[in-house]
Amino acid sequence: MACPDQKSPNVLLQNLCCRILGKSEADVAQQFQYAVRVIGSNFAPTVERDEFLVAEKIKKELVRQRREADAYCVALPIISFLQSVSSGLAVKLPIVQNPSSYATLFAQALPRDAHSTPYYYARPQSLPLNYQDRNAQSAQSAGSMASSGISSISMYALNGPTPTPQSLLPGQSYQAPGVGDCLRQQLGSRLAWALTAGQPSLQSSTSKGLPNTVSRNVPRSRREGETSGNVEITEANLVRDILYVFQGIDGKNIKMCNSENCYKVEGKVSLSKSLRDTTSRLAELGWLHNKIRRYTDQRSLDRAFGLVGQSFCAALHQELKEYYRLLSVLHSQLQLEDDQGVNLGLESSLTLRRLLVWTYDPKIRLKTLAALVDHCQGRKGGELASAVHAYTKTGDPYMRSLVQHILGLVSHPVLNFLYRWIYDGELEDTYHEFFVASDPTVKADRLWHDKYTLRKSMIPSFITMDQSKKVLLIGKSINFLHQVCHDQTPSTKMIAVAKSAESPKDAADLFTDLENAFQGKIDAAYFETSKYLLDVFNKKYNLLEHMQAMRRYLLLGQGDFIRHLMDLLKPELARPATTLYQHNLTGILETAVRATNAQFDNPEILKRLDVRLLEVSPGDTGWDVFSLDYHVDGPIATVFTRECMSHYLRVFNFLWRAKRMEYILTDIWKGHMCNAKLLKCMPELSGVLHQCHVLASEMVHFIHQMQYYITFEVLECSWDELWNKVQQAQDLDHIIAAHEVFLDTIISRCLLDSDSRTLLNQLRAIFDQIIELQSAQDVMYRAALEELQLRLQFEEKKKQRELEGEWGVTTSEEEQENKRIREFQESVPKMCSQLRILTHFYQGIVQQFLILLTTSSDESLRFLSFRLDFNEHYKAREPRLRMSLGTRGRRSSHM
Numbered sequence: 001m002a003c004p005d006q007k008s009p010n011v012l013l014q015n016l017c018c019r020i021l022g023k024s025e026a027d028v029a030q031q032f033q034y035a036v037r038v039i040g041s042n043f044a045p046t047v048e049r050d051e052f053l054v055a056e057k058i059k060k061e062l063v064r065q066r067r068e069a070d071a072y073c074v075a076l077p078i079i080s081f082l083q084s085v086s087s088g089l090a091v092k093l094p095i096v097q098n099p100s101s102y103a104t105l106f107a108q109a110l111p112r113d114a115h116s117t118p119y120y121y122a123r124p125q126s127l128p129l130n131y132q133d134r135n136a137q138s139a140q141s142a143g144s145m146a147s148s149g150i151s152s153i154s155m156y157a158l159n160g161p162t163p164t165p166q167s168l169l170p171g172q173s174y175q176a177p178g179v180g181d182c183l184r185q186q187l188g189s190r191l192a193w194a195l196t197a198g199q200p201s202l203q204s205s206t207s208k209g210l211p212n213t214v215s216r217n218v219p220r221s222r223r224e225g226e227t228s229g230n231v232e233i234t235e236a237n238l239v240r241d242i243l244y245v246f247q248g249i250d251g252k253n254i255k256m257c258n259s260e261n262c263y264k265v266e267g268k269v270s271l272s273k274s275l276r277d278t279t280s281r282l283a284e285l286g287w288l289h290n291k292i293r294r295y296t297d298q299r300s301l302d303r304a305f306g307l308v309g310q311s312f313c314a315a316l317h318q319e320l321k322e323y324y325r326l327l328s329v330l331h332s333q334l335q336l337e338d339d340q341g342v343n344l345g346l347e348s349s350l351t352l353r354r355l356l357v358w359t360y361d362p363k364i365r366l367k368t369l370a371a372l373v374d375h376c377q378g379r380k381g382g383e384l385a386s387a388v389h390a391y392t393k394t395g396d397p398y399m400r401s402l403v404q405h406i407l408g409l410v411s412h413p414v415l416n417f418l419y420r421w422i423y424d425g426e427l428e429d430t431y432h433e434f435f436v437a438s439d440p441t442v443k444a445d446r447l448w449h450d451k452y453t454l455r456k457s458m459i460p461s462f463i464t465m466d467q468s469k470k471v472l473l474i475g476k477s478i479n480f481l482h483q484v485c486h487d488q489t490p491s492t493k494m495i496a497v498a499k500s501a502e503s504p505k506d507a508a509d510l511f512t513d514l515e516n517a518f519q520g521k522i523d524a525a526y527f528e529t530s531k532y533l534l535d536v537f538n539k540k541y542n543l544l545e546h547m548q549a550m551r552r553y554l555l556l557g558q559g560d561f562i563r564h565l566m567d568l569l570k571p572e573l574a575r576p577a578t579t580l581y582q583h584n585l586t587g588i589l590e591t592a593v594r595a596t597n598a599q600f601d602n603p604e605i606l607k608r609l610d611v612r613l614l615e616v617s618p619g620d621t622g623w624d625v626f627s628l629d630y631h632v633d634g635p636i637a638t639v640f641t642r643e644c645m646s647h648y649l650r651v652f653n654f655l656w657r658a659k660r661m662e663y664i665l666t667d668i669w670k671g672h673m674c675n676a677k678l679l680k681c682m683p684e685l686s687g688v689l690h691q692c693h694v695l696a697s698e699m700v701h702f703i704h705q706m707q708y709y710i711t712f713e714v715l716e717c718s719w720d721e722l723w724n725k726v727q728q729a730q731d732l733d734h735i736i737a738a739h740e741v742f743l744d745t746i747i748s749r750c751l752l753d754s755d756s757r758t759l760l761n762q763l764r765a766i767f768d769q770i771i772e773l774q775s776a777q778d779v780m781y782r783a784a785l786e787e788l789q790l791r792l793q794f795e796e797k798k799k800q801r802e803l804e805g806e807w808g809v810t811t812s813e814e815e816q817e818n819k820r821i822r823e824f825q826e827s828v829p830k831m832c833s834q835l836r837i838l839t840h841f842y843q844g845i846v847q848q849f850l851i852l853l854t855t856s857s858d859e860s861l862r863f864l865s866f867r868l869d870f871n872e873h874y875k876a877r878e879p880r881l882r883m884s885l886g887t888r889g890r891r892s893s894h895m
Contacts, residue, residue: 010036232271253266285359306381381435422475435454448480473526485541494528494532534729541634542605546632554651556652556659560597573623574623576621577613608630651743654752662704665699675784692776705868706864748858762852850881
């Protein structure tokens, strides 16, 4: 019989096909060609398998088909063939020719689950990070594993060493009938190689101090060769070194290369390329372990890293602990084999290829942790939680499960911060990890605006900006109630359901359901806290009444009060500003309040109403420096801040000046009506009076249109929008924002913003012309009435003398009277000239004002220009005003 090992792989493969199919060589030609193509292809399995697993599967399939005899007969060709085609495999079995005795040898030579890895699984988040739930037995330390034997290792899905076949015990020979000399020689050499290369610690003594019997079977020439230039090492020594490298410890032959930053087999070691590559792949675990361990060692002692960072380090420690448990199992297995000795013909359960399979999942796990460590460098707090959360967005369920578990641990301190903030208003963030920041230097009056802010870099990526703003508002509302409103109502009464702390599992579950559970908790706390705060503002501090008081007094909404106040203040305000005294003006204010409907307001509001005198400039009158004031303090000062009150004063001064123009024009009209009949007897004044009346009419029309625009289009419309927003506001920030929008709107539309400065200057120039007209008319009426009085006195004196029988006047008196009349008549053209200059100057300013209005971006201002020139009086004088309204709008839109 020819030796099987001398056959070529093709012959063995053809024999295998014939044996499996039960047909002749001619009938299996097609299947044989297909088998050759498959074996010759470059496809490689994702998990490396050995020939024993393949043979075991074939044997089981044949046994399942009740072909036990074929299983034994097929085993020998299979093993021979696979040994021939897998020259790079590190594990080989001795060839046995006796099929009947091969079953026992094959069953004992291969551990039942030798290809499986220790159970290093991706836990659900509901399970603790340990392996003890996998089996009812609990694993103790590595030493107890070594002493407890196979039972301690079986819980990790590792099989202990199988019993040594009796036929291969030392000192006994294995004889098989019909074995040729060729097979005996090859069997002997292969058995020696297998015992030398496959067993652990072949060149060391056991733990009991007994020398390993197998080491004595190694040829002398090979042991002597190890002392030469290139040292040849066994796979068992590599396995032992690799187990140390797994822990970041240099082995005898595998050491850390600092220049290349990796573990490498020393160059003087003689090793095949396949073993060297496998060793390098396994050594990567040690590099990953060192990277993670270095990060945790550096950060664990850093107190400034914060609670979130320490939780991250604890999660990494926990993962490393599970990794160490796996290593303890492997070390225990190695020690157990050393203690019990390795039986002849039986390979060690710890080989490089099996370690490669067993560490496949741990390597993925360590790679994920190392990537997290890289991504989290320099981060802490919420920013660190965001970095961890970014790695949950993956399609790999194994990796996502691991990162979600770590995220649960990392986000637990964030959740504790959040719950204490939204339920108690407490912020104990020593290391500035939470996304709500507090400034202890801010006083109570600015608590709402400045004390608490969002630290945007610390907002976790799994919390939206809207949720963050609500979280900020909730805690800020609680602190505002306690510190500013002095309302000590416990938060449990404000919020129906409160939960102060949750476990890491609850944190992970909560943050994975952000749209439901987490959002529901935030919304419930937000709505109930904000509602309680608004109730306190409206019921205890009368916020809405104060807003209405601002509208009535500072925005001149209380018409009867403003008119009566102007009548009472007219004598005082006409005086120079330096002669005014605030206590006198305050008395006049109280008189105006008692004489009008303002007396029925809330005493709390009237108590806050006061008079303020602005800074005096040279030449100012009382009209220029007078202003009403409204004192705000306490919680309402949060809405009516200093900036808001300065805006109110600016608007009041503008409205007060516009109201004064209306008041002046009313006096001018009264003068016209009262003096028209008196001055009929002075025909030389008819032209002056007509010109004065026409100019005053233009001014009245202008001021009426401006007052309508300011009162209805600006103030009333803006106030209506503000009131609706305040009624629908869900929190105090909504009220503050609506109030600021209201003030900004009236500031801009009353031409008080920086963009309308030119318009405002033109409008103030028009107001100045109205005051000039009043002065010119007063001078004219004073002179005319004085002249009229003298004429009437002269006629009265003349009649009196005639009644007494005397001459009415003498020649000298008549000449004197005529001279005075001529002088007055000569002054009339000067009056006309002054009025014409005033009219021309006024109309020029109005034309320029209208041009600015037509080019404004505000549509309401463009319509105001149309109303101011409704009869196209100014349009006829100025060509730039002759464009249509649509053209003006298009032109302004391009500017």
